Amino acid sequence: MLRLAPALAIGVLLAPVACGVLATLLPAFGYLPALGGREFTFDHIAALIDYPGIGRSVLLSLVTGLLTTAIALAIVMTLVSGWYGTSTFARVQHLISPLLSVPHAAAAFGLALLIAPSGFFFRLISPALTGSSRPPDLFILNDPLGLTMMAGLVAKEIPFLLLVTLAALPQTNARRSGQIAQAAGYGRMSGFLFATWPLIYKQIRLATFAVIAYATSVVDVAVILGPLTPPPLSVRLTQWMADPEIAMRFVASAGAVLQLLVTMVAILIWVVFEKLAGRLVASQRNAGHRYTRERWVRLAGLAVVLLVSGVIFFGLLLLALWSFAGFWAFPDALPRGFTLTNWGRVLPSLTGPLTTTLLTGFVATLIAVCLALACLEREARTGRTGGSRAMLFIYLPLIVPQVGFVFGLQLFFLGFGLDASWGALVLVHLVFVLPYVFLSLSDPWRAWDPRYASIAHGLGANPNQTFWKIRLPMLLKPAMVASAVGFAVSVGQYLPTLLIGGGRWPTITTEAVALASGGNRRVIGVYAFVQMLLPFIGFALATIIPAVLFRNRNDMKAAS
Amino acid sequence: MTGLVLEDVVIDLNGRELLRLSVSIAPGEILTVMGSSGSGKSSLLAFVGGFLGASFSARGTILLNNKQLNHQPPHERHTGILFQDPLLFPHMSVGENLLFAIPSSIRGSNRRELAEEALGQAGLDGFFDRDPATLSGGQKARVALMRVLVSQPRALLLDEPFSKLDAGRRDQIRRFVFDEARRQNLPILLVTHDAADAAAAGGKITDLDQ
Numbered sequence: 001m002l003r004l005a006p007a008l009a010i011g012v013l014l015a016p017v018a019c020g021v022l023a024t025l026l027p028a029f030g031y032l033p034a035l036g037g038r039e040f041t042f043d044h045i046a047a048l049i050d051y052p053g054i055g056r057s058v059l060l061s062l063v064t065g066l067l068t069t070a071i072a073l074a075i076v077m078t079l080v081s082g083w084y085g086t087s088t089f090a091r092v093q094h095l096i097s098p099l100l101s102v103p104h105a106a107a108a109f110g111l112a113l114l115i116a117p118s119g120f121f122f123r124l125i126s127p128a129l130t131g132s133s134r135p136p137d138l139f140i141l142n143d144p145l146g147l148t149m150m151a152g153l154v155a156k157e158i159p160f161l162l163l164v165t166l167a168a169l170p171q172t173n174a175r176r177s178g179q180i181a182q183a184a185g186y187g188r189m190s191g192f193l194f195a196t197w198p199l200i201y202k203q204i205r206l207a208t209f210a211v212i213a214y215a216t217s218v219v220d221v222a223v224i225l226g227p228l229t230p231p232p233l234s235v236r237l238t239q240w241m242a243d244p245e246i247a248m249r250f251v252a253s254a255g256a257v258l259q260l261l262v263t264m265v266a267i268l269i270w271v272v273f274e275k276l277a278g279r280l281v282a283s284q285r286n287a288g289h290r291y292t293r294e295r296w297v298r299l300a301g302l303a304v305v306l307l308v309s310g311v312i313f314f315g316l317l318l319l320a321l322w323s324f325a326g327f328w329a330f331p332d333a334l335p336r337g338f339t340l341t342n343w344g345r346v347l348p349s350l351t352g353p354l355t356t357t358l359l360t361g362f363v364a365t366l367i368a369v370c371l372a373l374a375c376l377e378r379e380a381r382t383g384r385t386g387g388s389r390a391m392l393f394i395y396l397p398l399i400v401p402q403v404g405f406v407f408g409l410q411l412f413f414l415g416f417g418l419d420a421s422w423g424a425l426v427l428v429h430l431v432f433v434l435p436y437v438f439l440s441l442s443d444p445w446r447a448w449d450p451r452y453a454s455i456a457h458g459l460g461a462n463p464n465q466t467f468w469k470i471r472l473p474m475l476l477k478p479a480m481v482a483s484a485v486g487f488a489v490s491v492g493q494y495l496p497t498l499l500i501g502g503g504r505w506p507t508i509t510t511e512a513v514a515l516a517s518g519g520n521r522r523v524i525g526v527y528a529f530v531q532m533l534l535p536f537i538g539f540a541l542a543t544i545i546p547a548v549l550f551r552n553r554n555d556m557k558a559a560s
Numbered sequence: 561m562t563g564l565v566l567e568d569v570v571i572d573l574n575g576r577e578l579l580r581l582s583v584s585i586a587p588g589e590i591l592t593v594m595g596s597s598g599s600g601k602s603s604l605l606a607f608v609g610g611f612l613g614a615s616f617s618a619r620g621t622i623l624l625n626n627k628q629l630n631h632q633p634p635h636e637r638h639t640g641i642l643f644q645d646p647l648l649f650p651h652m653s654v655g656e657n658l659l660f661a662i663p664s665s666i667r668g669s670n671r672r673e674l675a676e677e678a679l680g681q682a683g684l685d686g687f688f689d690r691d692p693a694t695l696s697g698g699q700k701a702r703v704a705l706m707r708v709l710v711s712q713p714r715a716l717l718l719d720e721p722f723s724k725l726d727a728g729r730r731d732q733i734r735r736f737v738f739d740e741a742r743r744q745n746l747p748i749l750l751v752t753h754d755a756a757d758a759a760a761a762g763g764k765i766t767d768l769d770q
Contacts, residue, residue, distance in 0.1 A: 383614040451643050454611045457634035458641040459661040459711040466635075469660065473651045554693035555650035 005374030006386065009434065012371065013393050016431045020405030021260070023412040027253035034415055035246050044250040048258065051251075053230035058262055060146050060226075061233040065216030065266045068150050070273075072157035073208060075308075078301030080165055080200075081192035082294065085175055088302065093166065095309050099159040101484070101535040102312065103492035105513050108152045108224040109528040110315020113322060113521065115148070116141045118330050120318055126331035133331050142228050149226035153215050155308045161204065161211065167443055168203035172196050189298060190291035193281065206391060209267055210398035216263045217401030220494035220509070224516045233259055234403045241407050241499060252407060260404040267399075316532055322525030342522040350508070350530065357507040357534065360422070360497075361490035364429035368437040368486050369479065375438070376445045377467055380453070394435045402432075402495045410499045420502030428496040429489075437486040444478035474556075476549070480542035488535035508534070562625045563587050564608070564715045564747040569620030571603050571612075578603060578616075579768050585715075585747040590738065592758040593751045595768035601751035605717045608749065609641050610634035624714055624747075640713030642721040642737075646700035648692035654679070654703055655688030661711035678706040681740070698729040705737050709744060716741050718750040722757060734760050 026032065030041035048054065083089040099107075114120050118135035127133045141148055174196045181191025201208075217234045226232055237259060240252035284291075321335070322328075323342055328335035379385050386393070409428065413419045448471065456466040472479065494509050501510070512527035550556035563586040571578045578600030585591045595601040606612040608622055611634055622629040629637050648657050658675035666674060672688075679687050682702040692700060701721070708716065721737065722730050738761060741748050750761055758765050 449647070450611075451645075451647055452649065454606075454609060454634070454641060455643070455647055456660075457611065458609055458637075458639055458713070458717075459707070460635055460638065460663060461660070462633070462635045470649055474649070476651075550651055552653075553651055553691050555691075 002374055002378045002381070005371060005378050006390075009371045009375050009438075010393050012427075012430055012434055013396055016409055016428065017396055017400050017405050019412045020407075020409035021400065022408065023415075024253050024256045024260075024405060024408030027250050027408075027411060028257040030250065032250065032253075032411065034411075035249060037250060044254040045257075047251050048254040051236075054233075054236075057230045057233040057236055058258065060230075061216045061259070061262050062266055064146055064150055064153065064218075064232060065212045065214075065263070066269060066273075068153040068157060068215045069208060069212045069270070071150075072154045072161055072211065075154070075158055075301060075304055076161045076165055077193070077197065078189070078297060079162070079305050080169075081189040081197065082298035082301050084169070084192065085178070092302070092305060092309075093162075096159045096162055096305070098536075098539070099156075099309060099312055100163055101488045101539055102156075102316065103488070103509060103531050103535065104152075104156055104218070105220045105224060105492070105494065105509055106319065106528040106532040107156055107312050107315065108221045109512070109516075109524055110312060110317075110319050111148070111152050111155070112141055112224060112315075113318040113525075114311060114315045120314075120333070123331045123333050135330055141225060144227045144229065146222075146227050146232065149222055149232075152221050152225045153218065155312055156221070157211050157215070158305065158308055161207065164204045164207040164439075165200055167439075168200045171203065172199045185290050185292070187290060187292040187294045189294045190289070194285045198278070198281070206395040206399070209270070210395055212266050212270055213263050213399045213401050216266045217259055217403045219403065220513045223513055233262060234401070237403050237407070238495065238498070241410075249411070253411075256404050256407050259401055263401045263404065316529075319525045319528045319532065322521045323529045325522060325525070342526055346523055346526045350511075350526070353506045353508050353511050354530065356505050357491055357509070360426055360429055360505070360507065361487045361534075364426050364433045364490050365437070365483050365486035367426075367430055368434040369441075369483050371434060372438045372441050372482065373472075373479070376442060377471075380445075380450070380471075381463060394438055397431045398435055406496045406499050410502070413500065420500070420504040422505060425497065425501050425505050428500040429493055432493060432496065433486040433489050436489045437482045440485045441478060441482040445475060448475060477542070477546040477556075480546060481539070484535070484538035484542040487538040491531065491534045561586070563589070564749060565621075565623040566608070567621040567623070569604070569607065569618065569622070571600050571607060571616055571618045573600065573603070573616050581620075581766065581768075583764075583766060585749060587745045587747050588742050590741075590748040590750055590761040590763035592761045592763060592765045593749065593768060594753065594755070594758055594765060595751065596753055599768040601753075601768060602719055605641065605719050605749065605751055608637075608715075609639050609717055610637055638712070638714040639717055640708035640711055640715070641717040641719065642704055642708060643719045644721060644724050646692075646697075646704035648695075648700055648703055648707070650692060652692070653688065654684070654690045654692055654695070657692065657703060657707050658710050661707045663712055674710060678710050679703075682706050682736075697725055698733055701725060701733050702736065705740060709740060713746065716746045716748045718748060718752075720752050720754070720757075723752070723754060730756075731760070738762075 027037060028044060030037045030039055030044060079092065083092065112119065117138045117140055122130065122135060130136055174192070177195040178188065178191050181195045182188060186194065219234050219238050222232050222235045226235065230236065233255065237252055237255040240248045240255060324338045324340070325335035325342070326337035326339040406428065410419060413424050418424050452470055452474070453466050456470050461469065492509060494513055497505065497507050497510050508527060508531045512524065512531050515524050515527060546556070561584060563584060565584040567582055569581045581604065583591055593601050593604060603612060603616050607618045608629070610632065612618055624637070624639070649660065652660065655675050658678055659671055662671050662674055676688060679685060684699060684702060692703065695703065722734050725733055734757065750757065752758060
């Protein structure tokens, strides 16, 4: 049973991506027997290229992906190099980690409520500074250049990149290297960037690719904050995929292939950029430049991170506020009163999607955690790790853009009559939940002192008893945190739920994003608030349950 | 013969020979294997206990009371081990640590009685429900020893178990461990780099550095 775990896990990660990409490629060239396409043709590709504004959509996706990743990485790099090892850093870390669990859509809605022309910011300064008691006529949300969308993406990418950086840090000798570099006259930042950053970057490279892939193909954030005329490629694709016109499926497939290319090109450009940056850093390092005047850069890095976290937290607060808001006219900073009417009105239609969200998240997470535990236990018993090839498998579903293979997967399921089934929905969630569960669980699991197992075996406990009675209880907290991470990922899934669920399995997230165009802030507030609350409850349970179970065991508190 | 016998044991690390050894340890006898760090002395214990890492390779025969251990899984070898750290299971109480070790053939209320008795022998009466984290270093070391002993091992492997104790308590714990193990008539394999350990053990000494 345990022997099969790695193969099963690789199957879960690889098969849907492979089948999905294949089932995207064939229809793109006209082959889809189920819908009457039996001959290979370039017609659909030609049709795609003829769509007005398609070039601009592609450019938007490409630039968004590269720019947001570069900015987020630069901010994380500045923060870590400028502040690692300080008490400020520890505090910022605590401030930022909860942001990771906030679903993208909720964060985007919060940002929208804050900075829209009729949002909180302009309410505060109106009419005093704007001189008008009407919302200013500004194109802030859905601006044609996608700046707001990029800001929203950067804000959500920072916590992710910071977290993977933090996970990579213990494997470097950051503190001592920093001391040596500073003793040699380097500044805190330049010392870190020269001595430690290259080692970190090597470890977070795949995560960075995942961010690029995500940002080049994001749908939910783009629907909420992104440009409308034309929208980024992924948003147009989603519209075509949902089009009742059968012929549009072919164009959508051609578009998905284009999306795969766009993401691939973005990553290739990034790799060139990596090489150049690496050379630049090396030449600066070899020239012995000390760069000790870093004070303003350090402070700016910290300020940006604080601003970003502040904006997200404040946006979430606004969501809660709107969900309870009574009459709230522009430019009042606060609603005239609070009411439960919004909740009362939304609740009946919310319970169905909520049940789907909870059940899907729970089952997908349970399967993912069992699989990850089985793989790690197998690794511990055989002493064989998957190495870098395993990491590639784990990152595969995160690096291939969702739009690029989930639509194909839907066509694939269609061929087997499994489309829009709940099982298919759980499976597609599992594809995205498993990598995060594995990444979250593997470090603490591998860091466990194997001498505990040697002792247990010496005492006569067999491997299974050792797993259930010693290792799993000792690592209960990381296992619960990994479950919470997995659940949060499942809750946040938009596109896979929309496509594979085929509209039959609406979740909190698909409903919330569908509300974006309607603009009813009170209903959006309720949905986005619930969407944000679910992961939060998961993480709260992951902290509380082990703390209660081991309340009389002091050494279990230190182990995180 | 009864006891622990190692015949022509050779341990290699990545193709380089670490140690070569043939010894026999009678019940109630202590053999001390001395060696500096990197001499492979801990890998010797790992080989006997059955948890040698993948980068090592080992040849030779391990006999415990005339039974060959080489192909037994670790949990069927009955070789109790003590490391430098007491490594009490942090999620269990002191008593539960002992209960975990007591063989399942002992049933019912006998289990708890045996655990209480072992704690009494270690001068830890009334510690059954204590959190291991609240014990002193010396107390933890004694619990760790009692945990091994109640599991009814057939041999005892000691991996520098005194090196992290403060000097004042080291002698006392050392004597306690040796006395208890001798009382149970176990063959004991002790690896250490501390000559004082070897002297206190009072048995044969093999020095890997020579």
